[in-house]
Amino acid sequence: MPKSALTGSRIREHRLMRGLKQADLARDIGISASYLNLIEHNRRRIGGKTLLALSEALKIDPSTLSQGAERAVVTELQDAAASDADIPVELDQIDDLVARFPGWAAKITAQHRRLRALEQTVGGLNDRLTHDPVLSERMHEVLSTVSAIRSTAAILVGTPDLGAEWQARFYSNIDTESRRLADSSAAMAAHLDNLSRKDTSTATPLEVVFSAFDARGHHLRELEEGGDPEAFAAKMSEIDSTAARTLAAEYFRTYSADAKAMPLEIFEPAAHEMKFDPAALAVRFGVPLEAVFRRLASLPRGATVPDIGLVSCDAAGALLVRKSPSGLALPWFGAGCPLWPLYAALSAPGVPIRRVIEGEDGARFTAMALAHPSGPLRFDRPPVYHSIMLLVAQDDATGEVAIPVGSSCRICARSDCDARREPTVLTHG
Incomplete structure (x- = not known):
């Protein structure tokens, strides 16, 4: 069933939720009741002025009718299907599953997210025990x-x-x-x-801080609304050490500055308009490219927002910021994959790099990286650089050649990698 085929079902659902009769709604938007009946039973395609008129009459965003709030669920189910290619599934019936059995669809996606989180946890624990x-x-x-x-x-x-x-x-x-x-x-x-x-x-302050970020999806509503970074860090129960609170306040101040320079209610529509192009957004808002990277990664997840990840490192290659996208786990300890553009950017500070990369499970991302000064430039000491990399999920049908990458050498099963620096702990019997 095509994605657009469920639009009529959504229209009917929202009409009933508002207690409107079919004939009354049809009259309000200037069409016949019989034509609206065909639309609601998915027998007529809808778009343009009719869709806009219906969305206005039902007081709902047109994209919710055309795409549906369940698009995120559909995307998760497609991701779950791709994660285990050995078990064939009816990909062309995913939309039908979501529409007819929303509870089961939600349960499957929740279990898939849990499995994905457990896989990342196992990888992180293995990396932690190793180092x-x-x-x-x-x-x-x-x-x-x-x-x-x-x-x-x-x-x-x-x-x-x-x-x-x-x-x-x-x-x-x-x-x-x-x-x-x-x-x-x-x-x-x-x-x-x-x-x-x-x-x-046993956890480092950096681990504690980014566990708090992960728990909130890297979107801090309190700071979006103008909250004080220090007060916000002080009241977070999971940040229970002085060192972690100090570090959290530093990251929260950066978050607040980004939110003020790029307010969410303005930035999010602009991101959609510019197709999430960081360079174009940096010009629009007059901010550094790395600030746009951070802001894109802080967008609340939605049906129309692509899966976005973010990772940064210092000049020694130690990972700092981590937001893992689906399909590419980011290690908590040691360094990441040597083939990440994150590290290539350190060899050319100030020069943005764009590459298409592919994780071990086939997930593809547009990876954009930039090395930038981590503090003011001075004549009496050498500059210190940080590198930052934005990961935006990409359709694998683009035809672009992708660089195969992993998470880190210790938990990467690629056997033919020239960049491998140590054996993997994964064995194949």
Whole structure:
């Protein structure tokens, strides 16, 4: 069923919600009741003046009638179908599923979002465990102690005529190393227990801040309405350390400045008008390109807003801002994929870069990156740059050649990548 075929059903639904009779609505917009009946039963296509007249009479936006609020659900279902190509689905009937069984459609999309979030969590936890200095130290202690015990035991077994004095020394060594092994194992278990309970003491301030951003979809309504950044950071219960609150206030001040320079009620229509072109928007509002990147990523998600992600890093390549789009998980620890335009931009500060990239599951994005000064330029010290990359979901039918990328080497299964810096932990049996 084509997407436009459900327009009549939406018109009928909104007419009934407002308690209007079919004949009355038809008379108000200047068409016959029989013609409106055909429209409502999806037997006549509708557009132009008739659609505008109906939307005005029903006091609803024309796009809601033509596209429907369920477009986001349809997009999620298409994403769910693409994520597991081994199971064939009836893609041409997705609209019909949403229209006839909205509850089931919503439940499927919710489960798909949950699975996607879990996949990203697993990837992030794996990355965290790989780069956790405490865990690495404890594991090294355990392995070293086990090796010492094994070597001592091998000497005792392999030397049956060893004197009593030497046997006593070796037994004493085994006892000492065994106690050390028990202590190291207990410390490692305690650290893992803290991680499993999401103990905030094991999370960095940056993690805490962007967990708060993620929980709000990177759209902070309080700051959109002119709220104070410091007061907003202070009242957020999940930001419970001085370091995290200080960092949050810094990011919130930047968010507030962007919102004031590009008010949502003006910026969002302009973004649609300019097809989400950051360069054109930067000229329209007279702001730096990186500010437009941030503002686009802060737009509230809607049926007409593309899936947008954002990531930034410092000059050392350490990731700072993270907003993962569907189909490309962003790591919480270490560096990202070396092939991201984010890193290429650091070699040419001030020069915007645009590439089409493709994640491991086939999701394609227009990636736009720019390296910009992170502070004022001075003559007495070298400039410090940050790089920022905007990711906008792209239709794979554009025909553009895409660069295959991953999340990070540790959790990327691409076997033929020339940029790989370390083996993947993913194995294929």
